[in-house]
Amino acid sequence: MRKWINTILVMMSLVMIIPIEYYCMLSVPFADDFGAARSSVEYYNKYGSYLLAALIRTKEYWFGFQGSYTGLFLMIFLNPYARWDLPGLRIVNALCVLLLLVSLFVCVAVLFKNSRNRWTVTLAGYSIVLYWITNNYMNSEMYTWNNVIYIYTVPLMFCFFGVGAYIEYLRNRQYEWIIALLCGIIAGGGTINIAIFTCSLYMIVFLFGIFQGQIRKSVRFATPFAITVLCSLFNTFAPGNFVRLGDSPNIWKVLLSSFLNVLKRMGYFSVKTPFIALIIVFFIILYTTLDVSFEGVVKYEHPLLVGLMYILICTAVNLPYCYGAHNESIRIILEDRAYYVQDIAIYSFTVLWLLYLVGYIRKKNIVMEFKNYHISMIAAFLIAAFLLAFGSNGYDNITTSRMIKSILDGSAVRYAGYQEEILNQVRDGNNIEIIYYDCNKCPRRDPLIKGLRLAYDPDRWDMWYNRSMAKYFGKTVAPIVVYND
Numbered sequence: 001m002r003k004w005i006n007t008i009l010v011m012m013s014l015v016m017i018i019p020i021e022y023y024c025m026l027s028v029p030f031a032d033d034f035g036a037a038r039s040s041v042e043y044y045n046k047y048g049s050y051l052l053a054a055l056i057r058t059k060e061y062w063f064g065f066q067g068s069y070t071g072l073f074l075m076i077f078l079n080p081y082a083r084w085d086l087p088g089l090r091i092v093n094a095l096c097v098l099l100l101l102v103s104l105f106v107c108v109a110v111l112f113k114n115s116r117n118r119w120t121v122t123l124a125g126y127s128i129v130l131y132w133i134t135n136n137y138m139n140s141e142m143y144t145w146n147n148v149i150y151i152y153t154v155p156l157m158f159c160f161f162g163v164g165a166y167i168e169y170l171r172n173r174q175y176e177w178i179i180a181l182l183c184g185i186i187a188g189g190g191t192i193n194i195a196i197f198t199c200s201l202y203m204i205v206f207l208f209g210i211f212q213g214q215i216r217k218s219v220r221f222a223t224p225f226a227i228t229v230l231c232s233l234f235n236t237f238a239p240g241n242f243v244r245l246g247d248s249p250n251i252w253k254v255l256l257s258s259f260l261n262v263l264k265r266m267g268y269f270s271v272k273t274p275f276i277a278l279i280i281v282f283f284i285i286l287y288t289t290l291d292v293s294f295e296g297v298v299k300y301e302h303p304l305l306v307g308l309m310y311i312l313i314c315t316a317v318n319l320p321y322c323y324g325a326h327n328e329s330i331r332i333i334l335e336d337r338a339y340y341v342q343d344i345a346i347y348s349f350t351v352l353w354l355l356y357l358v359g360y361i362r363k364k365n366i367v368m369e370f371k372n373y374h375i376s377m378i379a380a381f382l383i384a385a386f387l388l389a390f391g392s393n394g395y396d397n398i399t400t401s402r403m404i405k406s407i408l409d410g411s412a413v414r415y416a417g418y419q420e421e422i423l424n425q426v427r428d429g430n431n432i433e434i435i436y437y438d439c440n441k442c443p444r445r446d447p448l449i450k451g452l453r454l455a456y457d458p459d460r461w462d463m464w465y466n467r468s469m470a471k472y473f474g475k476t477v478a479p480i481v482v483y484n485d
Contacts, residue, residue, distance in 0.1 A: 002120055009123035016127075016134050017101055019403035020143055023448055024094035026416035027144035028423060029081050030450040033089075034468040036147055040079035050077050067238025070158075070189030071151030080146060086420065089146055096149045096157070097142070103160035104129065110164040111351075113171070115289045124285050125351070128278045132347045136273040138399045138447060141336040145450040148337050155190025156344065158183040159198040166205045166224055170215065180224035188231030192241075192320035193341045195232035197348075200313045202228050204352065212296030236320070253328035258318040260330045262311055265342060274384035283354055292359040300359030310349035317345040403448060412449065418442040419451040426469060431477045438484050454481040 029037065043053030054077030061072045080092035108126045115121045141148050162183025169176035180202075187198040206225040209215045269275035294300065321327070321338040334342070395401040406412035418441065426432055435454065437444070445451065455463045458480060466478040 002117065006120055006123055009120070009127050012127045013123070013130055015404075016130055016400050017098075019400060019407060020101075020134065021094050021098060022407055023143050023403055023412065024097050025090045026412055026449055027090045027093045027146065028086070028416060028419040028449075028451060029089065029469070030145050030147075030453060031462075031465050031468065032147040033081060033145070034472040036075040037079050037082035038468075038472045040076045040082040043076060044082075050083075053077070062238045062240055065240040067235040067241050068151055068155075068189055068191050069235065070155050070186050071147070071191075073189075074150040074154060075147060086423075093144060093146055093149055096153050100153050100157040100160075101130065103157045103164070104133075107160040107164040107167075110167050112289075113168075114291070115286075116291075117289055121285055121289045125282065128282050129347055129351065131278065132269075132273075132275065133344060135399045136269055136275060137339060137343060138397055138402065139336045139340055140447055141450065142340050143448060151191055152194065152337055152340065155187045155194045155198070156341075159187040159190075159194065159201065162187060162198070162224070162228075163201045163205065166202060169221065170205070170209050173215075177220045177224055181227055184224050184228030185231050188228050189235055191341070192232070192236050193317050193338070195235050196320065197317045197341060197345050199225075199229050199232050200317065200345075201348065208298065211298050212293070241324075249323065249326040249328055251323070254323045254326075255315070255319060257327050257330055257332075258322045259311075259315040261318055261322065261327075261334070262314045262342065262346065264330050265339070266311075266346060269346070277379075277384035279350065279354065280379070280383075282351070283357065286354055286358045287361065290355070290358055292362045294359075294363060298359075300356060300363045303353070303357050303360045306356050307353050310353055314342065314345045314349060318342050399448070406446075406448075412446065415442055415446045415449055415451065419449075422452055422454070423469075426475070426479055427473045429475075431475050432479045433477050435479045435481050436484055437481050440484065444483065454479060456481040456483050 039057055040050070040053065043057050044050050047053045047056065054073045057076045058069050058073045061067075062069060066072070078092070080088040084091075105122075105126050108129065109122045112118060112121045112125060142153065162180045165176040165179035165183060169180060184198060184202060188195045190198075202225040206222065209221060215221045292300065318338075321334065321341070325332070325334075325338075327334070396405070403412070422435060422437070425435060437454075437456075445453070452465070452469065453462070454466050454469070457463070463478070466480065470476075470478040
């Protein structure tokens with residue numbers, strides 16, 4: 001029976017992963033991708049080495065633009081469009097996104113390594129978290145935009161690999177701390193919100209190891225956490241960050257906005273997605289499979305305070321983006337990449353809070369009978385079914401169903417193909433001034449593929465998209481798009 005359950009859980013995960021990978025293979029360059037590719041080529045031609053070019057350009061970025069050294073280095077050193085053209089871009093995007101999902105699985109597997117029915121719990125937990133990340137919100141920026149993948153996805157991948165290694169070091173006391181250290185250095189060079197998220201997870205592992213008496217006065221155990229914090233500070237206080245910020249907003253308004261945005265997002269998940277329903281299912285799985293020790297300092301007595309602490313950590317994760325965007329009100333809509341990091345923080349700390357809640361209920365000797373499991377499961381699935389049908393405004397706003405539908409009817413391939421056709425038109429043309437975009441042939445936008453997004457009005461703020469692409473191909477006049485509706 002357990003083998004059948006595991007097989008079903010694997011198939012559920014694959015149903016969510018395979019369409020994402022397919023979409024990654026439909027990538028075309030967008031906006032900053034052209035600028036990064038141009039810099040990669042120019043600096044390589046100047047210095048004769050991609051490695052040297054990446055180091056020099058990253059230094060310039062750090063002093064003059066931003067401190068996210070990991071993504072900035074990769075954008076120059078391994079720029080897929082500059083080095084391997086469109087096929088390279090697509091393969092690199094697909095590989096990076098896949099590795100993020102693998103790192104998430106590794107982290108979940110390590111977390112539940114000592115639970116009963118280990119693989120069933122791991123696969124169930126992974127499929128639930130995977131659903132949250134991919135389907136609670138239909139993110140438009142995380143699958144086909146290479147710059148975002150390098151600056152956000154890759155550091156998150158190393159964050160989860162590092163956390164898994166850090167937890168494993170608590171068990172084995174071998175060389176996993178070195179992996180955690182290296183991953184922390186790389187993750188600390190992501191965007192500042194990712195750096196803070198990584199530091200917070202490392203802090204929780206570190207404090208848990210100290211409080212539970214598992215490790216005392218261990219330099220090796222403290223090193224990954226300490227170095228990750230230092231790398232994150234190196235990233236945060238880069239001069240380039242302050243160059244970009246310009247006038248500083250009111251920090252207290254931004255802090256309040258960050259906090260309220262977390263609450264707003266949690267409310268959205270609760271009433272528009274099966275978030276609560278899947279929390280119920282996850283809790284039942286954990287309650288029936290986990291053994292909890294009460295011998296350490298962690299006494300499992302304050303679930304509400306721990307929940308509030310996690311919300312405050314999510315606020316800290318949210319703060320750098322809100323500060324940089326001068327976000328002093330929850331009415332301001334965040335960019336999808338900011339939502340992605342905020343959401344992953346909420347999901348991660350929800351899982352950690354559920355682990356704490358299980359310990360609290362076990363300590364209070366609250367017994368859940370077999371009948372209660374069935375009632376709770378049925379209630380959870382009814383809630384999930386209702387929200388899937390009505391809360392998310394239809395299946396077209398659920399990532400997996402939208403992707404599968406677009407793949408099967410060919411619209412995703414047609415959209416990517418038409419973007420590639422325009423790309424070739426710019427590349428092969430002679431200082432093109434006007435491109436006619438046939439909206440009857442292809443929609444202006446796909447919600448899950450970052451197309452070229454060329455501006456159709458020279459007075460629009462995003463006209464630089466056109467200029468960036470034109471400069472990459474050596475054109476002296478940026479293309480202007482005329483839409484034929």
